[in-house]
Amino acid sequence: MKTLKVALLGCGNVGAQVARILLEDASELAARAGAKLELSGIAVRNIEAKRDVELPRELFTTDALALIADADVVIELLGGMEPAGELISAALASGASVVTGNKALLAVRGAELGALAAANGAQLRYEAAVAGAIPILRPITDSLSGDRITKVMGIVNGTTNFILDAMDTTGAQFADVLAEAQALGYAEADPTADVEGHDAAAKAAILASLAFHTDFDLADVHCEGISSVSAADVAAAADAGMVIKLLAIAERLEAGIAVRVHPTLLPRKHPLASVHGAYNAVFVEAENAGELMFYGAGAGGAPTASAIMGDTVAIARRLVADAPVIASGVRGSQPALRFDQIATSYWISLRVADESGVLSRIAALFAEHGVSIELLRQSVVDSADGGSALLRIVTHKSTEAALAATVAAVGKLDVVKEVTSVLRVEGN
Ligand SMILES: NC(=O)c1ccc[n+]([C@@H]2O[C@H](COP(=O)([O-])OP(=O)(O)OC[C@H]3O[C@@H](n4cnc5c(N)ncnc54)[C@H](O)[C@@H]3O)[C@@H](O)[C@H]2O)c1
Numbered sequence: 464m465k466t467l468k469v470a471l472l473g474c475g476n477v478g479a480q481v482a483r484i485l486l487e488d489a490s491e492l493a494a495r496a497g498a499k500l501e502l503s504g505i506a507v508r509n510i511e512a513k514r515d516v517e518l519p520r521e522l523f524t525t526d527a528l529a530l531i532a533d534a535d536v537v538i539e540l541l542g543g544m545e546p547a548g549e550l551i552s553a554a555l556a557s558g559a560s561v562v563t564g565n566k567a568l569l570a571v572r573g574a575e576l577g578a579l580a581a582a583n584g585a586q587l588r589y590e591a592a593v594a595g596a597i598p599i600l601r602p603i604t605d606s607l608s609g610d611r612i613t614k615v616m617g618i619v620n621g622t623t624n625f626i627l628d629a630m631d632t633t634g635a636q637f638a639d640v641l642a643e644a645q646a647l648g649y650a651e652a653d654p655t656a657d658v659e660g661h662d663a664a665a666k667a668a669i670l671a672s673l674a675f676h677t678d679f680d681l682a683d684v685h686c687e688g689i690s691s692v693s694a695a696d697v698a699a700a701a702d703a704g705m706v707i708k709l710l711a712i713a714e715r716l717e718a719g720i721a722v723r724v725h726p727t728l729l730p731r732k733h734p735l736a737s738v739h740g741a742y743n744a745v746f747v748e749a750e751n752a753g754e755l756m757f758y759g760a761g762a763g764g765a766p767t768a769s770a771i772m773g774d775t776v777a778i779a780r781r782l783v784a785d786a787p788v789i790a791s792g793v794r795g796s797q798p799a800l801r802f803d804q805i806a807t808s809y810w811i812s813l814r815v816a817d818e819s820g821v822l823s824r825i826a827a828l829f830a831e832h833g834v835s836i837e838l839l840r841q842s843v844v845d846s847a848d849g850g851s852a853l854l855r856i857v858t859h860k861s862t863e864a865a866l867a868a869t870v871a872a873v874g875k876l877d878v879v880k881e882v883t884s885v886l887r888v889e890g891n
């Protein structure tokens with residue numbers, strides 16, 4: 464199997480997680496990529512600095528250019544315009560492919576770097592740059608390449624969504640919530656790029672370029688932040704059944720493409736209105752597909768590293784002739800569980816005789832089968848029926864086998880008139 468040398472530039476929040484995944488999951492990544500992904504080195508400013516992840520010291524270097532010169536794939540996670548731009552250019556010029564999450568750089572120099580990649584037969588991928596872990600750029604460029612996108616509308620900045628959501632739920636003022644977000648580590652010490660919409664505008668330029676097959680840069684994006692949104696605005700929106708979200712919007716109008724970022728009123732029933740906290744989501748409208756929504760973590764070390772790794776595997780698969788056609792495994796390599804081995808939580812409804820000792824007999828049967836009860840509620844007493852009580856039991860996770868045996872045993876009790884329903888519960 465071919466080995467590809469992967470050079471990592473930067474070992475901060477995201478870089479440290481990328482290094483960890485490359486080392487921990489090496490054999491699985493090789494199987495998916497069709498090539499070994501060898502972490503050839505990590506360029507840092509200070510080799511002795513303390514990091515989130517313990518990594519072999521010999522991987523570290525302060526000579527990024529030497530590392531790049533020897534690499535097949537370069538992962539840039541320094542952030543900022545320089546030296547990131549210069550190092551990415553050097554990598555692409557040498558024919559190495561590049562993965563980056565650097566939206567600030569791409570929103571200004573994306574077209575130029577894309578052209579440099581094309582001229583050198585290199586790939587430039589940047590799924591992490593927009594909405595972190597959420598796969599959105601590849602769905603737009605690959606999955607929807609046979610359709611015509613008409614509008615992209617996203618919550619692409621977690622900090623501002625956290626602030627607006629907290630204002631909506633608590634009624635607090637912007638400045639108070641910002642201070643809280645900073646204390647919790649959601650907002651940066653200098654929150655300007657997030658709060659004034661600049662981060663979202665960079666992502667809007669990238670989304671618009673890919674969705675509409677045209678190069679847009681930051682200067683094409685109208686940008687307003689959320690610092691002037693007041694508690695009164697949020698309350699008035701709530702009164703009208705609306706919520707205020709900072710949206711990045713790119714849409715095809717008759718005369719051209721409009722790209723903008725601003726606080727926007729959304730009806731509460733819109734799917735984007737249900738995106739809470741620091742989560743991100745992107746809503747896409749396409750002529751044939753209709754409406755689609757992509758939702759998940761827009762930031763964080765490991766989530767963002769997931770997107771970086773996906774791009775790295777995608778690059779490797781195009782670099783090796785014998786890459787697997789689909790990135791899935793071999794049948795039998797993971798056991799397929801029988802249904803009775805699955806553990807889940809259940810909601811069981813019973814109609815029982817309304818007399819003393821019934822609850823304890825039923826509870827004893829659950830205990831005997833090792834099924835733990837989370838909630839038991841006697842909801843309705845039906846006197847027309849000789850005294851029936853309706854019981855609702857919600858269980859902790861247990862196996863289908865244990866549940867089936869419990870329900871069978873409970874159903875046989877003389878005091879149980881009927882097992883009305885057994886439903887499985889997810890997401891509680
Ligand atoms: N953190 C996230 O959730 C997130 C999400 C999406 C995209 N991104 C992007 O990923 C990139 C990295 O983000 P991060 O959160 O890991 O940032 P970070 O600040 O935690 O890490 C960057 C690291 O690069 C180092 N560095 C800077 N200049 C350097 C140089 N010249 N030589 C060597 N090392 C240098 C810094 O010391 C730091 O350790 C940025 O472009 C960011 O926009 C981050």
Ligand SMILES: N[C@@H](CCO)C(=O)O
Pocket residue numbers: 595619620621622623657662761762763
């Ligand atoms: N500052 C960004 C990080 C991810 O780009 C946010 O709040 O979403």
Ligand code: NA
Pocket residue numbers: 590591592593594595596597598599600770
């Ligand atoms: Na993404």
